[in-house]
Amino acid sequence: MTAPAPTAAGPVEAYPEFLDCLAAADEYAATDVALRLLEEGVPAERVLLDLIAPAQEQVGRWWQRNVWSVAQEHAATHVSERAVAAVAAHTRVRPHLGRVVVSCMDGEWHALPARLVGEVLRLRGWDVAFLGASVPAAHLVSYLHRDDAHAVALACALPMRLPHAHRMIEACRRADVPILVGGRGFGPDGRWARRLGVHWAGDATAAADLLADERRLHRPPSEDLDHLADDEYPGLVKSRADLIDTGLRDLTARVPSMADYTTAQFDSTVSDLGHIVDFLTAAVYVDDDALFTSFIAWMVEVLDSRKVPPRTLDRVLDVYAETLHDFPRAHRFLHAGRAAVRS
Structure with a gap:
């Protein structure tokens, strides 16, 4: 099996080994690969975005092509999640920016991409509250009312969830918290996020840049749902x-x-x-x-x-x-x- 490799030097060299760890469902070896890169001086953000994220995307492609079973995909995802946790535990960053709530849409069970975004934001100095997969809108809004959040970031991987996503976005608006969204569910270029009148970030780096732009964050696009x-x-x-x-x-x-x-x-x-x-x-x-x-x-x-x-x-x-x-x-x-x- 072959897969496109990322661009950063350290992760490029480690990429085939990390994929082998996912194929073997070997969380200990996968964690060792990620931590070794950190010890060699590769920034944690690059390990997350240039090693773990593209490897997990390849896992999804192998499932789609019937190369891997659902069970293999689930096992590999668990290993990737363990690697992310190891990187997070190894890189303690004291938050000096505001609180950002990161959550998956109600009915959205693909939590790893949102977790990666949350970890990148944490590395950038944000105080991140990661709520995980499939959070009901009412529970999210209740959490936002109790929490003085700078913004809420919502993830959606499947476009069929867009009507539910819009209702969740509307609920967050009523909590008066700026919103950004991400994930393939909003289209390859975020076109459906703009249709719903909400900011879209194509990746973790874009999300961090948007959060840092206070003026832009508070000026979402207009809805186009006539x-x-x-x-x-x-x-x-x-x-x-x-x-x-x-x-x-x-x-x-x-x-x-x-x-x-x-x-x-x-x-x-x-x-x-x-x-x-x-x-x-x-x-x-x-x-x-x-x-x-x-x-x-x-x-x-x-x-x-x-x-x-x-x-x-x-x-x-x-x-x-x-x-x-x-x-x-x-x-x-x-x-x-x-x-x-x-x-």
Whole structure:
């Protein structure tokens, strides 16, 4: 297996060894690699961003291509988390800046990227309160009311969570705390963060720079959500269960082998149908077909790596387009998705 290596000299040399540690789920060896770099004078921030972060991204790519199982991905993530903890314990920095609350969106379980951002901010002198994965909005707001926070940083990895993310952002605004967001869930260039009227930081360094710019931090972009005045988004939310059932009925009728599916295979199919509906709903929420088509292109790659023919996905999108003929944006996005499947 090969992977692109980072750019800093120390982490470049250690990168293959660290990946081997992740593959072996050897947290002790991985920790030794990270600590050795620190002892050789590599700054802790570089160890986090040029070694651990890109290695974990490679783990995600190996899962996507069906090179690694879910179990291997989880084991490797645990090892990366242990390495981050070791770096943090080895580099004590007394905070001299304000308190920053770092949290994942409600329903967001990919906590490691947010943890890396929090550790970089801590190294820069911020007093960081890391709340971890999937924090309910009400609990976060309650915490912000008790805590004199300079800002709150929210992470979201999956675009299908954007409607929930927006509600969480609105809740934080009511607590009168400046907000910045990060993660791939807001688009590769943060376009959907701007649509929601919130600052976006593409990486930990950008987040630190934004927090240091007091004037910019308090001047978020304006929301661009006039399209939500129609009933299309709430209509899709109400139709979610029916759409999943419709897709499942059609697949069962057209794919005879489904009669022999195990419970796990059947549950996986239902989950995939739910993701299609959820990504479509999120695309309608931000009025951008690119959100849906990029997910469909990703899903084609995942299905192909698992020997599932793309025509099955194409048929599901066709059925949904027929069902949602009265939903103009969703109907248009579904046809764009079918074009992505065939490209």
